[in-house]
Amino acid sequence: MGAITESRHFSSAVGLHPTLETMSRDALAALQFDRLRDVLRNAWANVPWQRTRLDAAGLQPDALAGLDDLRRLPFMVKTDLRDHYPFGLFARPVDALARVHASSGTTGKPTVVGYTAGDLSRWADLMARSMAGAGVRRGDLVHNAYGYGLFTGGLGAHSGAERLGCPVVPVSGGGTERQVALLMDFGARVLCATPSYALAIAEVAEQMGVDLRRSGLRIGMFGAEPWSAAMRDEIEARLGLRAYDVYGLSEIMGPGVACECECRNGLHGWEDHFLFELVDPETGAPVPDGAAGELVITTLTKEALPMLRYRTRDITRLAHARCDCGRTHLRILRVTGRNDDMLIIRGVNVYPSQIEAVLVGRPGLAPHYQLVVERRGSLDHLRIEVEAQPGVEPAAFEVLAREAVHHIKSMIGVSAEITIVAPGSLPRSQGKAARVRDLRQGRTTSA
Numbered sequence: 001m002g003a004i005t006e007s008r009h010f011s012s013a014v015g016l017h018p019t020l021e022t023m024s025r026d027a028l029a030a031l032q033f034d035r036l037r038d039v040l041r042n043a044w045a046n047v048p049w050q051r052t053r054l055d056a057a058g059l060q061p062d063a064l065a066g067l068d069d070l071r072r073l074p075f076m077v078k079t080d081l082r083d084h085y086p087f088g089l090f091a092r093p094v095d096a097l098a099r100v101h102a103s104s105g106t107t108g109k110p111t112v113v114g115y116t117a118g119d120l121s122r123w124a125d126l127m128a129r130s131m132a133g134a135g136v137r138r139g140d141l142v143h144n145a146y147g148y149g150l151f152t153g154g155l156g157a158h159s160g161a162e163r164l165g166c167p168v169v170p171v172s173g174g175g176t177e178r179q180v181a182l183l184m185d186f187g188a189r190v191l192c193a194t195p196s197y198a199l200a201i202a203e204v205a206e207q208m209g210v211d212l213r214r215s216g217l218r219i220g221m222f223g224a225e226p227w228s229a230a231m232r233d234e235i236e237a238r239l240g241l242r243a244y245d246v247y248g249l250s251e252i253m254g255p256g257v258a259c260e261c262e263c264r265n266g267l268h269g270w271e272d273h274f275l276f277e278l279v280d281p282e283t284g285a286p287v288p289d290g291a292a293g294e295l296v297i298t299t300l301t302k303e304a305l306p307m308l309r310y311r312t313r314d315i316t317r318l319a320h321a322r323c324d325c326g327r328t329h330l331r332i333l334r335v336t337g338r339n340d341d342m343l344i345i346r347g348v349n350v351y352p353s354q355i356e357a358v359l360v361g362r363p364g365l366a367p368h369y370q371l372v373v374e375r376r377g378s379l380d381h382l383r384i385e386v387e388a389q390p391g392v393e394p395a396a397f398e399v400l401a402r403e404a405v406h407h408i409k410s411m412i413g414v415s416a417e418i419t420i421v422a423p424g425s426l427p428r429s430q431g432k433a434a435r436v437r438d439l440r441q442g443r444t445t446s447a
């Protein structure tokens, strides 16, 4: 598997690997078919739970006739990994692994994922490809403020940057004043971080009297949480860089499953390594191009942990038309939200990123907010706390709140209570932002 190696062959002009990124849709489908059969063989031979499922679906690997046959197989969900904690779905014994990562596991057991040396190498290739697509070039200094550790963000971005031939400053998250100083002193060209942490860096820089727009930063590789176009504008204006959306999830690999190219009209999903489907979250039926649905991913080259039809919970749309950049791989339009984060407020479905899109950039409001969901009587009640911009008089808070309530109601159709709070009073993220406090179940979710 993964016979094609792709490192270090990028065209220096456009960061493109022509053979792999611009192959015809037919060639891509043929490659996917070969690799799907390999990954089914691996799962069938080495993961008893997968063999049972494949047999039940009549999907013995050698009987596979086309990519669509895979639709006979039931979906995998996150609890399948938890139910087989820690290594029960691995296709390799522990002593054949090169690394293990795990999710933070705010509720119950963490989700554990594993990689062979080959898996790590392909991950580095795909993250390098993603960075090259966003304009990062060999030799660019990369400041990596994703958290290092069990979370896949830090080491994923790190390995990709190294594979591309970039020196890395492995700062990890936190110590924000020091991050600002290092950005100015070292002159990094590329910042890797969650979007909420990028904003926290910008804010601390402003408090220190440092103008990061005058630093060497030109490119931001931001991911691991959904973020709005309004947040992108805000981050770009304050950091003086061009911000790119990176998509990934540890169950499938980590960052680099998909990434925006310089056209920024969707994230190219790397179809030579993953099979992407979009399904109706209620019925599981396929959704046509352009319609919204839940992203389902099958890994085509993972050795240690083959994932077959994994429901990501991410709601998005797909586009198969060729991109202006020349890449033929499909585009995943910006993820608007994760199904788990969707709030139902008096019958209206609301994603935190929709609220963000309305609030961020409004005059007088800072891009720091938190949603609090409460039960009042038999009804769910949404309260939004949003910070005023520094310098706004407290006497103006009430008018700002009234305007924001009106805009939320007219843009999203939901009635919310809005409290404007003083600058700096809401918690700042050093990784994934906790946007929602759900007091109905006493839990906090990242959005």
Ligand SMILES: [Zn+2]
Pocket (backbone or CB within 6 Å): 261, 262, 263, 264, 268, 323, 324, 325, 326, 327
């Ligand atoms: Zn493109």
